Amino acid sequence: MKNKQVLRFGLPKGSLQEATIDKMAKAGFNISVSNRSYIPYVDDEEMEVRMIRAQEISRYVEHGYLDCGITGHDWIEENGSKVHQVGEFQFSKATRQPTRWVLAVPEDSEIKSVKDLQGKRIATEVVNLTRKYLRQHKVKAEVEFSWGATEVKAPELVDAIVEITETGSSLRANKLRIVDTLLYSTPRLIANHASWKDGWKRRKLETLALLLRGALEAEAKVGLKMNIARKNLANLLQTLPALRNPTVSSLSQEGWVAVETIIDEHIVRELIPALKAAGAEGIIEYPLNKVVY
Amino acid sequence: MKNKQVLRFGLPKGSLQEATIDKMAKAGFNISVSNRSYIPYVDDEEMEVRMIRAQEISRYVEHGYLDCGITGHDWIEENGSKVHQVGEFQFSKATRQPTRWVLAVPEDSEIKSVKDLQGKRIATEVVNLTRKYLRQHKVKAEVEFSWGATEVKAPELVDAIVEITETGSSLRANKLRIVDTLLYSTPRLIANHASWKDGWKRRKLETLALLLRGALEAEAKVGLKMNIARKNLANLLQTLPALRNPTVSSLSQEGWVAVETIIDEHIVRELIPALKAAGAEGIIEYPLNKVVY
């Protein structure tokens, strides 16, 4: 009985840990990690959290030791784990660049495409993804597992590397050139197939996905309010399609309305000058916790 | 003259310091602590702040060295301080568990209730509270002051401890079992009795309490807005009593209204799925700074 009422949930330990716990809190689940235990406290009696390396989560979800977990698409693929994907999220608000695994070589390397890797030596943390990529391109090369600091290995120790990057700035600082992209990756909420078939767990997971998505949407969006003379409203809405589906409410002041909407934060910097030009006044932008359509 | 115009205010130094200064800022009072002085800067000329150990604040408020202070109910009781209690607050948003002092023993101890303490040895930071508790249960036992790390003392050095806990996870990690709870504690705004009788100081304190409460309420609450077809509104409000007393305003779009309310953040995770089911659209949750009813 009791068993059915608990969802065992794996979260990524390490570099993503703080960000993930922060997102969970925004979704409404407060988790506190003690340094004495790998079992954190969560303020939901129907949930048990485990902190596990991102690289391993999909493995333990697949085998049923965990009902579900958050991990990257990359490690699900690298492990070849058979799991149900409940949701996809985009965590990195800072750069708005996708996380991706790229094939990189020294700037002055003669390697210009995957074909030039024939007979070469490649270091990477994602050995399986790299081997699959080489097979697809019918290239034979030696792939070795890198325990870290992969970026400094070429050209002295290996000919090329397959490494993760967002903005490419670390690769550039190491004088490496990107040759190709193997995989784009985003965080995923995954579930064990049996857990997904269990009614109670599935509802719990769907709610979790809904709230997480609501919290993540809210990170990339903002609320925008402004006042405008009613006569200018039509023009405003026509010229600024970004203001999709705004809430328009009358003000006590004759002939003026308040316009309120939710928009992507990253277009605000272009939108505000345009709003002013269209006659909007008293524009305010405010933060959001969750956005659920 | 000058004296009457300044409120001398004690805030807890140490582990609660950062949280308290943060709450004060949310209430509208910016405090900056220099590492060169125990007198912090506060942006209110009518206030003087002193950083003092939580254990000692009630003592100095009682004796009139401070007009008022924020400290825990536990230390007011431990010190037996005669002070006026202006307000009670709940600081710990993270776990939503009350802070409490508990009697704990090793998991495999034979001590099952307070009665079994007869003739035993107990270590604690709250010697007076523990002695009072034993007297109430007519148990004679030796109580010794613990300078810290109380949790590792049982069973080697003492038979039982009285220790503070929220989630109990640190006790569990030390293989201790909770036998009883002596006291639940929350932060209190307290005042010296004479200061409370002074008209100017009392008004200042009441405003302070109002603003602090407003800021703390706001931490545990969020704003929620949504659009719904007017025909579904009655049903929505009826089935979801949590939406108490919402603001309903008409939208320009025929037949639709905007519903806005303030609710406890911790019920959002159950509420949002229900709202969607009831026909709400464009649900957004936003953060609050203060809530004053």
Added chain:
Amino acid sequence: MKNKQVLRFGLPKGSLQEATIDKMAKAGFNISVSNRSYIPYVDDEEMEVRMIRAQEISRYVEHGYLDCGITGHDWIEENGSKVHQVGEFQFSKATRQPTRWVLAVPEDSEIKSVKDLQGKRIATEVVNLTRKYLRQHKVKAEVEFSWGATEVKAPELVDAIVEITETGSSLRANKLRIVDTLLYSTPRLIANHASWKDGWKRRKLETLALLLRGALEAEAKVGLKMNIARKNLANLLQTLPALRNPTVSSLSQEGWVAVETIIDEHIVRELIPALKAAGAEGIIEYPLNKVVY
């Protein structure tokens, strides 16, 4: 062509760095500084950011190595840089005290005014500002460049110092007395004169200034909402001029209106008690990201 499309932008490295990057993010520009490079990533292809000491930014803007930058009024003056000033901002929300360079002497020094500096020795980081100040007062004194820790130099090594301060608490801790203020300083967005004449760069700069100002305004302001019986509204607005130009909207509840406005955060602590007294209910304060009038 390419050149015209990129704005080279200097931001202050060091103690102001984190605050400035935070403000830029609030304005809508995400910057991430790697510890491997002095060229940070910015999520705007039309901008290139350089992290440079605040003391040097105006120099490189004047000479055209940078199109624009954010730096203090103090260092523009100290360097005597000929630059266009696009905007002035007030960064320090914490103390609400202006940053200023003051002439300070030991508490028990005989120096009471600038005139008493004749023949004395002064240590400062702003040698040019200090010399200009002395010339203005027709005082001859020796001014020496201080590499740091200026505050501990008087009286042993020098007779007086010219040092930066906000609340004066560090000066007091060093038993120094303020004699005079040489300069109040705020952060400025400055531009190279040629860049300002370039149409594309100027529009970019004006938008940047608009967004930065909007973000900074929002830091010092909050949104305030409340409900009030319509019959009490006139009285509320009359007695509380701080509620300038509020948005008043009807509620479904007969005879009640919602009042919403944007106000300075630092008056909230006086305003809320007054609002309650005037009959306002359900007062909530919420944070803002940007305010553009």
Added chain:
Amino acid sequence: MKNKQVLRFGLPKGSLQEATIDKMAKAGFNISVSNRSYIPYVDDEEMEVRMIRAQEISRYVEHGYLDCGITGHDWIEENGSKVHQVGEFQFSKATRQPTRWVLAVPEDSEIKSVKDLQGKRIATEVVNLTRKYLRQHKVKAEVEFSWGATEVKAPELVDAIVEITETGSSLRANKLRIVDTLLYSTPRLIANHASWKDGWKRRKLETLALLLRGALEAEAKVGLKMNIARKNLANLLQTLPALRNPTVSSLSQEGWVAVETIIDEHIVRELIPALKAAGAEGIIEYPLNKVVY
């Protein structure tokens, strides 16, 4: 059987912890403290180490929970513990000033001697020592336990403090004046009286004391070697009594001897110029691990 073969040893946790573990290592006992346990590893199967607050060690040694421990003379006195004192050590090499508890008052206080404390209020961590001191001087004053930051309490919260100091520089920085010294304190190796009567434990303790003393002696001493013409030897030894009991050995070089001795490190700075003046050549100073007379 097993019991008799293990010595349970309490070491001070906290600010003295690192120094004590370092001294123990110099004495030949390697201790490694894990952050997961209060029972450290020690490379001696006949010893079990417990890390306990210095304030509490004498209490647990007295009651027999520990066989022995290292703690300060001050806390033995404060606790009034009846224990056997095996040895006294001087840990602080840095300042060569004794640690002492002093009565201190604000610089401009009217309190000039203990007699002036009549009816005053004193804050201290050593309540018992302070009360005993007052009784001895037939002074009645209120003594309150200070949880920390005692030095900033006078004059605002109390009239005087009893605080620990070495060089007095922290007191001076807080503008406090020393009125009297209550107690000089040094670290002691103490034993439970029953443990001391146990033959095996006593031998173990005596060896431990011998080795610790040897290690501590060595910290304050150095080896000194030099060559000198035999004809100058008598004069050297006569004029420099600090060179007590040197080892003199012949060198192959005709007419020259090597002189070697162990001396207090702190006199080296006066000795070396004198040695050169007396004709010594090739003077070298070398460090010592242990010195056992």
Added chain:
Amino acid sequence: MKNKQVLRFGLPKGSLQEATIDKMAKAGFNISVSNRSYIPYVDDEEMEVRMIRAQEISRYVEHGYLDCGITGHDWIEENGSKVHQVGEFQFSKATRQPTRWVLAVPEDSEIKSVKDLQGKRIATEVVNLTRKYLRQHKVKAEVEFSWGATEVKAPELVDAIVEITETGSSLRANKLRIVDTLLYSTPRLIANHASWKDGWKRRKLETLALLLRGALEAEAKVGLKMNIARKNLANLLQTLPALRNPTVSSLSQEGWVAVETIIDEHIVRELIPALKAAGAEGIIEYPLNKVVY
């Protein structure tokens, strides 16, 4: 030409890095690692140092990218690297316990020996060593690579682990029981087979091994000097065989000799009481930098 004159040397990056650089300095080679480069500075023009993960060094030495390196016996075995072993060292002075990889299970597990692993699941960082061990015992079990925090995985995620330990205290803290030891490991100086055949490189390597061994020997040893009456000397040497082969020199003082020897530091704590008993006086222990027999 140039090639022959440089030895490319791999040192372990990460947790062993500081200790290894410290040992190299004691051997006479100063290395300084910049945080900007993976190529550290070394004060020997005939050497080039690379900082590489301990797990990978043997692989790059085997393939000739490095001439030699310092790494653990465990990783040489795990990688199955074919390299020349120049020397074996014992780094951990603190615990004097060998580093070893052990099979561990939860305290209350039914697994009592390797045979009980049949059909179970094991997590480890040394997948190859574990598989080999299972083959030797003709046990079939699933072995999975652990990316870290292996100790918390049993019993929830796996049935057993193979993990590294010195004192076993971390295993005990996680309530794990050691079932068997797979491998004892010590640091090794290894060389590429071709480099070892090169005369110049071999001599360089032999000198390096000699100096490193000398430095490491010195860490575990101390110098001991004492004076004794000549008549007691024979007895002293006979009863204390640990004083093997001492240097005995005459003192000017009639009938006395100085005895000096090098001994293992960890026997000093037993030796010194015995020396005193045998009549030795003025015993001093001093530290050593290198010991070369």
Added chain:
Amino acid sequence: MKNKQVLRFGLPKGSLQEATIDKMAKAGFNISVSNRSYIPYVDDEEMEVRMIRAQEISRYVEHGYLDCGITGHDWIEENGSKVHQVGEFQFSKATRQPTRWVLAVPEDSEIKSVKDLQGKRIATEVVNLTRKYLRQHKVKAEVEFSWGATEVKAPELVDAIVEITETGSSLRANKLRIVDTLLYSTPRLIANHASWKDGWKRRKLETLALLLRGALEAEAKVGLKMNIARKNLANLLQTLPALRNPTVSSLSQEGWVAVETIIDEHIVRELIPALKAAGAEGIIEYPLNKVVY
């Protein structure tokens, strides 16, 4: 009277602070710096220490605010200070490379010698040294004061830099090429000319210089002892002139002698193999605290 008996001594604050205090301790003067005061404690009543930026020490010594100080030759030259130089030391044992100020340009710059700087722009912290260097080479160029991070300024903001370096690795990491060396610098003990003429101060300074030199010599040197058959001694000493002036003493063992000497640590790595080849046995190297010839 009192005045004459105290030596006011300036030590460099900041990056060299810890190293300098360490050297002073080795010379026999224990200094402890509190974070509350710029006046550290020193265990010599005849000395008062002040912590001051290295850049400023020579200025305050010249003007008599300090009697003496330790600072670099570079800053004495940059400030053009007229001071007495008591001693020169070599602090950096780690790299055994002199500290030097170099002219550096981007790797691909066209600047190949100082002559190519005509009309260029140079950033540096040593403006006076750079201008003097340019005058000597009859080159006119703009020299600007750099507040820090000088290495990243070329080529974007300036054409060349004058920067401090030891191994050049930071310059290489920034892709800069060294064109010329302006100045080699070592730490100096300097004195005010009047203080040097004062008999008491001069003796104090000479002793200080003697002890500091003794301590610094000892850092770069080690003691070496070995046993050798007397018949091999002559050959040993002849073939190894580095063993200059050893102490040779007879051993009780017939036909053997002990040889002891002090040598530069950095030649030990070449010497030890040679000693073994010459028949030395039981070679030990030990550390020294001071070496005074």
